Amino acid sequence: MLTKENGFTLPFHWKFPDAGKYAFTFISLLIVLLAVYSNSFQGDWHFDDFANIVENPNIQIKSLSWSEIYHSFSGIYQDRLLRPFSYLSFALNYYCGGMNVFGFHVVNFIIHYLAAVFLFLFIHNTLKLPLLREKYSLIAYPVALLATFFWALHPVHVTSITYIVQRMSSMAGLFYIMSMYFYLKARTTVKTGSSICFFSACAAAGLAAMLTKENAAMLPVSILLFDLFLIQGTTKDNLIRFGKFLILPLLLIVILGLVYTGGFSNILNGYAGRDFTVTQRLLTEPRVILFYLSLLFYPIGSRLTFLYDIEVSRSLFQPWTTLPALFLILIIIGLAFYIARKRPLVAFCIIFYFINHLIEGSLIPLELIYEHRNYVPSMLLFVPVAEFVIFAIHYFSYKKMIQFVVTFSVIIIIFGLGDITYRRNAIVSSEFLLWLDNTEKSPALSRPYANLGIYYLERGLKEKGVPILQKGLSLNNFGNSSARAMQYHNAGIFLFQEGNYDLALSYFEEAHKTLSDYIPVSIYMAKIRLLKSEISEAQHLIDPFIQKHPHHSELNEIYCLILLKKNNLKNAELRAKNFLKNNISSTFPIPVLAESARVRGNYRVSILYWQLYRNSFPIDPYVNLALIDLYSELNHEKELDEELAKLFCLKKTLSLNSYINELSRNQNLLVYVPNAKKIQRIVNTRNIINQ
Secondary structure (H helix, E strand, C coil): CCCCCCCCCCCCCCCCCCHHHHHHHHHHHHHHHHHHHCCCCCCCCCCHHHHHHHCCHHHCCCCCCHHHHHHHCCCCCCCCCCCHHHHHHHHHHHHHHCCCHHHHHHHHHHHHHHHHHHHHHHHHHHCCCHHHHHHHCCCHHHHHHHHHHHHHCCHHHHHHHCCHHHHHHHHHHHHHHHHHHHHHHHHHCCCHHHHHHHHHHHHHHHHHHHCCCHHHHHHHHHHHHHHHHHHHCCCHHHHHHHHHHHHHHHHHHHHHHHHHHCCHHHHHHHHHHECCCHHHHHHHHHHHHHHHHHHHHCCCHHHCCCCCCCCCCCECCECCCHHHHHHHHHHHHHHHHHCCCCCHHHHHHHHHHHHCCCCCCCCCCCCCCCHHHHCCCCCCCCHHHHHHHHHHHHHCCCCHHHHHHHHHHHHHHHHHHHHHHHHHHHHHCCHHHHHHHHHHHCCCCHHHHHHHHHHHHHCCCHHHHHHHHHHHHHHCCCCEHHHHHHHHHHHHHHHHHHCCHHHHHHHHHHHHHHCCCCHHHHHHHHHHHHHCCCHHHHHHHHHHHHHHCCCCHHHHHHHHHHHHHCCCHHHHHHHHHHHHHHCCCCCCHHHHHHHHHHHHCCHHHHHHHHHHHHHHCCCCHHHHHHHHHHHHHHCCHHHHHHHHHHHHHHHCCCCHHHHHHHHCCCHHHCCCCCCHHHHHHHHHHHCCCCC
16 A cells, blocks of 8 residues: 555565665676777678678578578578577577667677676675685675676677677677576575576576587586585585586587587598697697786787787697696696685686686687687686785775775776777777788788788779788788688689689689688689680589579579570579579569560560569669660550660760670670660660760
């Protein structure tokens, strides 16, 4: 009842301790993160964004039907489920806002913010566990707050947030820390019903993490270690029991990993395209992981870049830092276990960092180094740092000046992290600045030069782009054969557009040696064969793909063109109609059907198809010329005069011959080839355009 006596207050009683502290944390986190990421929301697409999102038709869903959603689960390869939750999130982004980059950036930011919120909740509640309560209960809030700010503002995470496709890392991180938080709540909740709910939420979040990115497979190990170090305690009996429990999840991870990758032999086969062997990768990764640590604790802008040039370890002694790096990691891990009884929190945070680098730092044939791999491993790394800072502030409480200096230093560090992150966002948000920055910081790598060169060429800056692209190719330091082949493909596209078809073909053939299954390479090669009137050779290039990918738009488009050029009108029509039936919004089959009807002499049907095509492309010059041709054949004088008037507008100041010759330059790549003499004769007859 609402009465005067109870002040008309609602009869709800909230039992939420420290509500003010939580509110301050969540609001201040949001404000600060918005400030440092405010310059990233219009950032460009980069690198793997194109293959995974921009050029990936599987995530470009038009409805929320199960068939389209399930189709998105298989990523770009469509041969198995591949990070289904990641690709589903991209699909939902596309469904809501198309390729508007702003929407993708907003979702990435929200994911990072929520990950920071759950990280704070996890740390804050962890510090109140019975094993830690006596030492940390009074400082749980400031330690959790400071550690969360250090992690959330860190510039090393920029590529996990601003580089759109690396939502895979940040979203996996969100589900990962959510699962650990729910496990903590389940283990500390007295009520059975609540405990079951939290365990269920833990399992659901854990599964979501693994379906987002494979490195989340270490979650069960992290949870077991968390339980051992911070809930049970590292007694002898607990260690023995833990060892027995640990065997099962580790075995399960190995089995699932082998099944997912296709077996150990398939893993080794993955090194065929790498510039390093499996042994060299295993020897190099300790140095990489220590380099990550140096970035996390010394993240100045001059040390941060997108692609790092790291020397591969050829043996334990080459370079000489290989063996010391391996020993140092073993010493750190050994020290963590040694102090586990007295300093379980510090020990767990150290082990958590290394255990979560295990998958991406193992024998799986991945690139050697990427910043985004630190997103999950670094989540608890700043807890001991925050603990030390709070201890120092408390220790010098009797010396106000020293306490002020320590506090002010922490504030400066937080502002410094925010400033570096903001500046780093400005670079990562821009395609041009990203690769320019990378060429300056990794001058021996090929890919930054190649990508910067392509950037210039795409904007018509040939005099700048060609030398830079050539430098990237000449360095021949791509890291893997696929990246090398992709740059030859990109260079081939530029040469094709320039009309240098022979050299373009040699580049595409070089790319095809490695990227034999990459459809665009074969399509460009087929186009060049068509231009050379080598129609059978063009068909030979496309035949294997058209059988494997019967619904691929560009494949069907060029295949229909090949059939037309071979005068195989029946099969061209059949393929065009079948594709149009399954892809009602597609447009390329319509000109194919129109031209086939024209060649057969069925002018009325051809006109209907061209008119249908014009609905999508109202000022297409080929539609205009084709209809002039057709209306002339049928003596439709009124319609012909209208089209001739449109021709006058379309050709502007060009002479008719120049206009048509320009449109007919690459005749073998055109569905309809205008007949200049015939169009000229029609114009002269109608006396519409004076030459």
